[in-house]
Amino acid sequence: MLENLIYLVVGFCLPFLFFFIGRKLFNWGPHEVPCSHFHDHVHEAAPNRFIRDIQRDAPPPHSQSAIAKAGHGHHAGHDSDPLGDDLEKLVEECALHGHDEHGRKLAHDPDEPHNAPGAKVLMLSGGGQWGAYGAGLFRTMHDASGRDLAMRDVKIITGISTGSLQTLLLMVALDETQPVQTRRYAMDRLVWGYSPRTERDVVRNTGLEMLPLRGAQAGTAPLRKRIRNAIFENGDSTLLDALRQSKIAGYIGFVEANCGLFHYVDVRGLVRDEPDNEKAVDALSAAAMASSAMPVFHQQLRVTGSSKGSRALYDGGVRRSVFFEKSMERMHQSVCRHAGLPEDEHPNGAERRAVTPAFFVVRNGPTTRVADPGLDTKDGPILNGKRGYDLLVNESEVGAIAGLRLLNPYGDIYLTTADQWDTFDCQCEEADCSKGTEMFKPGFMACLRDLGRHKVQRNGGAWWAMSPIDNR
Numbered sequence: 001m002l003e004n005l006i007y008l009v010v011g012f013c014l015p016f017l018f019f020f021i022g023r024k025l026f027n028w029g030p031h032e033v034p035c036s037h038f039h040d041h042v043h044e045a046a047p048n049r050f051i052r053d054i055q056r057d058a059p060p061p062h063s064q065s066a067i068a069k070a071g072h073g074h075h076a077g078h079d080s081d082p083l084g085d086d087l088e089k090l091v092e093e094c095a096l097h098g099h100d101e102h103g104r105k106l107a108h109d110p111d112e113p114h115n116a117p118g119a120k121v122l123m124l125s126g127g128g129q130w131g132a133y134g135a136g137l138f139r140t141m142h143d144a145s146g147r148d149l150a151m152r153d154v155k156i157i158t159g160i161s162t163g164s165l166q167t168l169l170l171m172v173a174l175d176e177t178q179p180v181q182t183r184r185y186a187m188d189r190l191v192w193g194y195s196p197r198t199e200r201d202v203v204r205n206t207g208l209e210m211l212p213l214r215g216a217q218a219g220t221a222p223l224r225k226r227i228r229n230a231i232f233e234n235g236d237s238t239l240l241d242a243l244r245q246s247k248i249a250g251y252i253g254f255v256e257a258n259c260g261l262f263h264y265v266d267v268r269g270l271v272r273d274e275p276d277n278e279k280a281v282d283a284l285s286a287a288a289m290a291s292s293a294m295p296v297f298h299q300q301l302r303v304t305g306s307s308k309g310s311r312a313l314y315d316g317g318v319r320r321s322v323f324f325e326k327s328m329e330r331m332h333q334s335v336c337r338h339a340g341l342p343e344d345e346h347p348n349g350a351e352r353r354a355v356t357p358a359f360f361v362v363r364n365g366p367t368t369r370v371a372d373p374g375l376d377t378k379d380g381p382i383l384n385g386k387r388g389y390d391l392l393v394n395e396s397e398v399g400a401i402a403g404l405r406l407l408n409p410y411g412d413i414y415l416t417t418a419d420q421w422d423t424f425d426c427q428c429e430e431a432d433c434s435k436g437t438e439m440f441k442p443g444f445m446a447c448l449r450d451l452g453r454h455k456v457q458r459n460g461g462a463w464w465a466m467s468p469i470d471n472r
Contacts, residue, residue: 030300030312031220031293033286035279039306041269043080045253045262046326048407082266084327086156086249088334090119090357095338113414113463114141114151119357122154122170123324123404125397126161126292126317127364129202129438132445133418134166134364135194136452137462142173142187144456148180150187155357156249158264158323160316162364164252164291165193168231168284171250171267172242182242189239193230194445202226202440203298208382211296218439220289220299227288232281240280243271253316253323254290262319265290291316297439321397322361328407331356335411349410349468356411359404360463363417367398370422409469416462418451426450 047055109116124134141150154174159167172178172186196202204219211217231239243250250267265287274280286303290313293301304310316323338355340347375387404413426433428450432443455462 029215030302031224031289032302032304032310033224033282033289034305035270035283035286035303036305036307037273038265038270038283038286038303039308039311040273041266042263043082043266045083045264045323046081048325048329050406051325081327081330082249083156083158083251083264083324084330087121087327087331087357090121090155091331091334091338091355093119094357095355110465112461113358113412113465114360115145116152116358118153120151120154121156121357121359122151122158122174123322123359123361124157124159124163124166124170125321125361125363125365125401126163126315127418128162128292129194129440129445130365130418130448131162131166132194132448133421133452134163134362135191136449137362137416137456138166138170138173138452139187139191139449140453140456141462142184148184148187149176150174151360152176154248156251158251158253159291160253160321160323161292161294163362164288164316165227165230166190166362166364167250167252168243168267168288169193169239171246171248172239175242175246175248177245177247178242182238186239186242189230189233191449193226194449196226196440196442196445198442199438199440205439208386216299217297218299220293220301223292223298224285224289227285228281231284232277235277237277240271240277243268243284251323252287252291253320254287254293255314255316255319257295257312257314262316262323262325264323290314317393317396319396320400320403321363322400322404324404324407328404332407332409349470353410353412353468356408358412358414359408360414361401361404361416363397363401363415365397365417366419366421367394367417368419369394405466405469413466414463415466416455416464418448420455421448421451424451424454427454 114120127133138150142148151174153176154170157167157170157174159165169186169190173183173190175183178186199205200222202223204222205217206214206219208217246268251264252267253262253264255262267284267287270283270287271280274283286301289301290303292298292315293313294315294317298315300312302310302312335352335356336347340351344351369390372387375384378384401415422433426447428446430443431447431450432441433447435441435444438444452462
């Protein structure tokens with residue numbers, strides 16, 4: 001009897017022992033990127049007034065600014081908002097120089113809005129492999145421009161997740177002060193970044209089944225190597241130097257795991273404060289990877305050695321797909337001050353629009369989800385969990401873009417998305433427009449790059465305008 005009991009206990013405990021050993025052997029652990037000055041350039045994206053209204057009865061967030069106010073230390077980003085500063089400057093620029101001799105807004109051109117003169121803000125969403133759409137889009141606009149410049153007068157770029165890598169390269173490729181060959185090189189590296197030969201060039205995807213042992217579906221060491229090669233190919237500092245000198249402000253968004261709050265980092269500040277190119281690459285890699293580290297699906301990202309110690313950071317898409325918040329609220333207040341005549345207390349929509357920079361939003365992905373009737377007969381947790389996550393992400397992406405209009409009620413907002421990926425006439429021989437289950441499928445990414453080409457070359461172009469709040 002005792003012997004049978006021992007066998008029972010051993011048989012019960014062995015699976016747990018094997019799991020513990022396997023977890024120790026195979027778990028990736030966090031992906032650590034050292035960057036001593038990272039948090040010197042991180043800024044909290046304070047919520048806008050609508051969010052503040054909703055959270056009125058909630059306890060104060062555990063933000064770094066709240067800690068600083070409590071006397072527990074100082075943070076370089078405390079109460080600073082360089083994105084808001086830049087947006088206010090653009091409003092002033094639009095008020096002074098944003099019109100032709102007939103008083104018409106320069107940046108308003110429904111046929112080719114990206115080529116119209118006048119200040120522009122470019123917002124790049126997340127989307128993983130769907131970022132190949134943006135790469136194909138900008139490549140085609142670049143080639144069609146006749147001057148190796150995909151868009152004119154871009155002053156600010158913001159990016160989240162896959163949009164973070166795009167931000168780094170477009171800060172150079174769209175900077176009119178850079179030499180033509182440098183802009184062309186940056187565009188080449190953008191397309192290269194979204195043209196992997198195999199999925200393992202980007203991530204080590206072992207599937208959700210290995211999640212309990214690995215700690216995440218995919219390891220991100222290949223991603224870090226790819227980001228490095230995109231901006232620092234064979235030790236060539238051309239793009240790093242161009243980023244230091246760029247006239248375009250660039251900001252990358254992410255979420256700090258411990259407080260759950262959205263933050264953004266100043267790209268030029270990161271690279272300008274680090275003259276050592278190897279360390280500068282680490283800093284930019286930390287920003288891009290932090291913005292892309294989706295929990296469960298990707299290995300956890302930790303920035304180490306900064307003034308805040310080791311911090312786990314999440315993909316910015318956990319909170320939103322494009323970011324603006326209090327910064328945009330500040331811009332709207334500046335618009336109201338500069339619109340119309342000085343004595344106007346309530347300038348109308350047309351007058352407000354005239355002093356508002358044009359916004360261009362790239363949704364690196366679709367805005368709807370394909371129907372899957374098979375889910376009605378399947379109750380597997382992984383399949384249904386992925387579907388629920390997918391629907392949540394889609395709602396977050398679309399809602400964030402729609403929310404942009406609330407804080408910018410009258411300005412020009414142009415959109416482009418990767419919708420029609422499964423219906424357009426793909427001309428790329430190496431493409432495979434079936435999405436599949438891979439995180440980064442080379443054939444599908446080729447299809448998305450060609451979709452970007454198709455949208456630019458079709459009648460009506462790639463961009464369309466978002467409706468204003470009203471027509472006043």
